[in-house]
Amino acid sequence: MTLLQTLLRATAFKSPLLRTLVPSVALAYGIQTAVAVPSIAAQTERYYDLSGSLTYLSCTALSLFLPYLRAKNAGTITGGVAEYLGSKGLGQGTWWWRQALLSAAVGIWATRLGTYLFKRISSDSGRDSRFDSIRGTPSKFYVAFFAQATWVSLCTLPVVLVNSIPRSAYAASAFGTAISARPYLTDILGLAIFVFGLAFEVTADRQKDAWVQAKKEKKHSEEFLTHGLWSKSRHPNYFGEATLWSGIAIAAAGLLVRQPAQAALGLSGSAASQMLVTGMCAASPAFVSFLLLKVSGVPLSEKKYDKRYGDRKDYKKWKEETPMFVPKFW
Incomplete structure (x- = not known):
């Protein structure tokens, strides 16, 4: 039995949702732990945001391909990905476009933000002020990676759920009215x-x-x-x-x-x-x-700028006239 077959069997839950969700969440914590160990040893956060993007991409890709891998392992399909994605027997065309599009949406966002943040921290000598108080304490530093795994797991949850829907749900005779490809x-x-x-x-x-x-x-x-x-x-x-x-x-x-x-x-x-x-x-x-x-976004930025410019009239005016979060276009 191959490693892949062992992993598929270990996560062969009765629920299609759990069969995809559990491996995806486990992968998120696994990747973050793997990156946390050397980062803690070197006391560097240089690869923190980049590892977050990698985790997004990996978990999304796993959830997208797991149903195919399970079908292949079970012998439901004998061909490759092309056969799995084909519409034969489903009664409609490109049934998988939602999975592909939502997964691509996550991939585009994660790739863009990850590379952007990595370039920014690289230009700042590999330091991020958010980690100044925890970088030297291994337990606290690991919590940041644990939190990132939780962040990825919760954010990708809608896409993982969609990707866990079995191919058979798109067949016109499977569950009454099938999910429409339109x-x-x-x-x-x-x-x-x-x-x-x-x-x-x-x-x-x-x-x-x-x-x-x-x-x-x-x-x-x-x-x-x-x-x-x-x-x-x-x-x-x-x-x-x-x-x-x-x-x-x-x-x-x-x-x-x-x-x-x-x-x-x-x-x-x-x-x-x-x-x-x-x-x-x-x-x-x-x-x-x-x-x-x-937690990490608005409060840290507001605190930093309030400390620097809180006594300035132009800063106070900008804060009074500009919404904190939801834009004001009128």
């Missing part, structure tokens, strides 16, 4: 919100980068950024991040509450069951918003 309204709405949030986050980051670079070149003497999206929100990048995860959650929940998806996942299809999957999807943007608003 977009639902929630698909369109969720993906549109994701694109808006991603564009908002990227634009905010680029505006700040351009402002910082211009300051280094002595093209201005401003102490804090107050134009562009930063005149609409004091933390537009964080708003964009919370928004894009909300879009993913909406698209996922809109699919998971439907009866064919409920039946395929071994759920009852009752109102309580629908509320369960909706709540699991909502946990993603809710946790992101909690972290950004209460």
